Amino acid sequence: xxxxxxxxxxxxxxxxxxxxxxxxxxxxxxxxxxxxxxxxxxxxxxxxxxxxxxxxxxxxxxxxxxxxxxxxxxxxxxxxxxxxxxxxxxxxxxxxxxxxxxxxxxxxxxxxxxxxxxxxxxxxxxxxxxxxxxxxxxxxxxxxxxxxxxxxxxxxxxxxxxxxxxxxxxxxxxxxxxxxxxxxxxxxxxxxxxxxxxxxxxxxxxxxxxxxxxxxxxxxxxxxxxxxxxxxxxxxxxxxxxxxxxxxxxxxxxxxxxxxxxxxxxxxxxxxxxxxxxxxxxxxxxxxxxxxxxxxxxxxxxxxxxxxxxxxxxxxxxxxxxxxxxxxxxxxxxxxxxxxxxxxxxxxxxxxxxxxxxxxxxxxxxxxxxxxxxxxxxxxxxxxxxxxxxxxxxxxxxxxxxxxxxxxxxxxxxxxxxxxxxxxxxxxxxxxxxxxxxxxxxxxxxxxxxxxxxxxxxxxxxxxxxxxxxxxxxxxxxxxxxxxxxxxxxxxxxxx
Amino acid sequence: xxxxxxxxxxxxxxxxxxxxxxxxxxxxxxxxxxxxxxxxxxxxxxxxxxxxxxxxxxxxxxxxxxxxxxxxxxxxxxxxxxxxxxxxxxxxxxxxxxxxxxxxxxxxxxxxxxxxxxxxxxxxxxxxxxxxxxxxxxxxxxxxxxxxxxxxxxxxxxx
Numbered sequence: 001x002x003x004x005x006x007x008x009x010x011x012x013x014x015x016x017x018x019x020x021x022x023x024x025x026x027x028x029x030x031x032x033x034x035x036x037x038x039x040x041x042x043x044x045x046x047x048x049x050x051x052x053x054x055x056x057x058x059x060x061x062x063x064x065x066x067x068x069x070x071x072x073x074x075x076x077x078x079x080x081x082x083x084x085x086x087x088x089x090x091x092x093x094x095x096x097x098x099x100x101x102x103x104x105x106x107x108x109x110x111x112x113x114x115x116x117x118x119x120x121x122x123x124x125x126x127x128x129x130x131x132x133x134x135x136x137x138x139x140x141x142x143x144x145x146x147x148x149x150x151x152x153x154x155x156x157x158x159x160x161x162x163x164x165x166x167x168x169x170x171x172x173x174x175x176x177x178x179x180x181x182x183x184x185x186x187x188x189x190x191x192x193x194x195x196x197x198x199x200x201x202x203x204x205x206x207x208x209x210x211x212x213x214x215x216x217x218x219x220x221x222x223x224x225x226x227x228x229x230x231x232x233x234x235x236x237x238x239x240x241x242x243x244x245x246x247x248x249x250x251x252x253x254x255x256x257x258x259x260x261x262x263x264x265x266x267x268x269x270x271x272x273x274x275x276x277x278x279x280x281x282x283x284x285x286x287x288x289x290x291x292x293x294x295x296x297x298x299x300x301x302x303x304x305x306x307x308x309x310x311x312x313x314x315x316x317x318x319x320x321x322x323x324x325x326x327x328x329x330x331x332x333x334x335x336x337x338x339x340x341x342x343x344x345x346x347x348x349x350x351x352x353x354x355x356x357x358x359x360x361x362x363x364x365x366x367x368x369x370x371x372x373x374x375x376x377x378x379x380x381x382x383x384x385x386x387x388x389x390x391x392x393x394x395x396x397x398x399x400x401x402x403x404x405x406x407x408x409x410x411x412x413x414x415x416x417x418x419x420x421x422x423x424x425x426x427x428x429x430x431x432x433x434x435x436x437x438x439x440x441x442x443x444x445x446x447x448x449x450x451x452x453x454x455x456x457x458x459x460x461x462x463x464x465x466x467x468x469x470x471x472x473x474x475x476x477x478x479x480x481x482x483x484x485x486x487x488x489x490x491x492x493x494x495x496x
Numbered sequence: 497x498x499x500x501x502x503x504x505x506x507x508x509x510x511x512x513x514x515x516x517x518x519x520x521x522x523x524x525x526x527x528x529x530x531x532x533x534x535x536x537x538x539x540x541x542x543x544x545x546x547x548x549x550x551x552x553x554x555x556x557x558x559x560x561x562x563x564x565x566x567x568x569x570x571x572x573x574x575x576x577x578x579x580x581x582x583x584x585x586x587x588x589x590x591x592x593x594x595x596x597x598x599x600x601x602x603x604x605x606x607x608x609x610x611x612x613x614x615x616x617x618x619x620x621x622x623x624x625x626x627x628x629x630x631x632x633x634x635x636x637x638x639x640x641x642x643x644x645x646x647x648x649x650x651x652x653x654x655x
Contacts, residue, residue, distance in 0.1 A: 051633060051637065051639055054637060054639070164563040164565075165561065165563050165564075167551045167552055167562075168561070170544075171545075171548045171552065174541060174545050174548060177541050177544075178541050181537065187527075187534070188524075190523060190534040193516075219579055219606065220579055220580070223572075223575035223578070223579045224575055225569040225570075225571065389611075390607040390608075390609075390610035390618075393607075393610055394602070394603040394622070397583070397602055397603075397606050398602060398625060398626060398629070401586055401602065402599070402629060402633075402641075405595075406641065411587045411588075411590065411591060414587040417583075418580070429567070430505060430561070431564050448537045451537070452532060455529075455530035455532060456528065456529040456530040457529075459529055460529065
């Protein structure tokens with residue numbers, strides 16, 4: 001009942017006119033950037049971070065959460081109407097959604113994804129409300145050794161297990177860890193890798209890294225390889241309404257997808273790529289209309305889109321309760337908390353009750369606003385989709401440089417931004433994921449602090465990580481995650 | 497050797513790791529109760545980067561990086577250079593010419609890189625966007641952005 005009372009108080013915060021306004025701005029902006037091909041939630045939050053330092057943290061975080069959420073809704077519009085999926089989490093939707101649009105059923109496809117996102121988002125927020133206090137109780141028992149083990153687990157799942165190549169994922173992670181070392185060591189005041197440059201003493205800012213990798217890198221890549229390619233936007237013909245048959249086929253898909261998406265979001269397994277594909281596979285297996293799959297089956301849109309949103313909410317569980325980001329966007333949201341001197345974790349639920357529960361309550365409100373924004377106003381978003389590529393990327397870079405420059409008002413940040421942009425270009429070209437680098441930058445310094453703290457407490461005895469049961473089991477699990485897939489591959493290649 | 501770029505990148509990663517190791521060697525190692533100093537994690541990171549570089553190089557020399565998607569598009573130098581030129585011009589201009597001028601030049605260069613041939617249209621859109629951003633952030637949110645050449649027209653921060 002404690003959580004219930006806290007949530008009611010949270011609604012009191014979220015429904016204050018100013019916070020409601022920030023939430024509305026956030027979800028609108030989020031939908032807008034979600035619709036824009038090439039701009040994701042990670043990038044948007046990163047670009048806006050330095051510009052919001054003067055806002056009150058509750059309002060700003062409600063806005064950021066709105067962007068995160070809105071981008072998930074908006075992304076589906078792009079995926080369905082444009083033949084190039086905006087983000088990896090939308091690939092599964094693209095399989096059926098774009099086919100439906102080509103067959104003149106864009107309306108029902110957009111409707112099932114918007115309503116499915118709403119249903120899944122709301123159920124997942126209820127689950128978040130129920131699960132968060134339990135995880136907080138558990139997290140209060142965590143010491144530095146346990147936190148360190150948990151962070152190692154998150155590093156390995158995000159970098160080594162997900163993605164097409166373990167070695168390239170780990171390379172990205174280690175680049176992020178290296179950038180995280182730049183600056184002043186928090187425990188001894190020692191300068192590391194700053195080479196006496198004042199801008200580097202503060203460390204590599206997550207804004208510069210994320211905007212460089214995502215915006216500048218993406219712009220350079222698209223310019224160099226795809227500037228002459230134009231996508232075709234499908235026309236929005238006919239009714240937006242779903243028929244009775246559409247409803248009947250969508251409902252179970254939404255609910256199954258929520259059940260798949262939420263747990264996947266909560267474990268450090270890198271966001272929503274896996275659950276969307278799992279949901280797609282599930283619907284394909286269970287459907288009564290297998291002949292429609294690959295030609296525009298509505299379950300194939302309803303499931304992945306709902307899974308996507310449920311997972312996005314699930315990601316907030318480890319972020320808010322443990323301070324562990326499990327996707328690039330979550331890492332940048334963590335950066336937003338840190339900007340205000342707040343460290344998400346069990347203590348935040350105590351010290352900043354209003355902020356945390358206001359934020360959770362704003363998710364319920366945001367879901368309702370998003371449903372309204374996305375269905376009746378769909379025509380507006382279709383127009384946004386038609387912004388030509390040259391103006392789109394020019395605009396993106398104006399905003400990207402604005403975000404980086406306003407950090408210190410220094411051209412050094414702009415140069416760093418360009419260097420990260422070239423790095424992002426190369427990573428994109430040679431299929432090295434950029435997410436692990438962002439997570440490494442944010443989580444690396446926290447992991448180092450916990451590691452050294454654990455060793456300080458044990459007087460330098462490294463066995464603490466293996467004698468504490470929670471820490472030991474997390475590290476064992478991490479080792480299994482690396483060894484088992486490797487053994488399986490080994491076994492397969494020798495037997496064939 | 498199938499992919500020279502992959503070999504070069506792999507060796508670059510090894511070189512980076514060696515560089516990190518070199519800097520790490522200059523860091524102090526005393527660390528109080530923990531027994532490890534500010535050089536411990538950098539050493540781990542250096543070792544990791546070197547090992548990953550060797551792993552990447554091994555893949556590159558034995559048939560190329562594994563599971564890499566086919567890449568058929570040809571690199572187009574000019575669009576890449578236009579975007580880069582825009583960013584460097586912006587870097588050079590922002591402090592003295594101001595946000596609006598620098599942003600407009602950046603916008604026009606990037607649009608040109610993406611194939612636009614309508615300079616007048618691009619400049620007009622750019623001025624509207626950058627002026628809007630400037631007024632919103634400087635006058636409304638009190639975020640400092642340089643006015644530069646346009647300072648006499650724009651005035652100071654705050655309404």
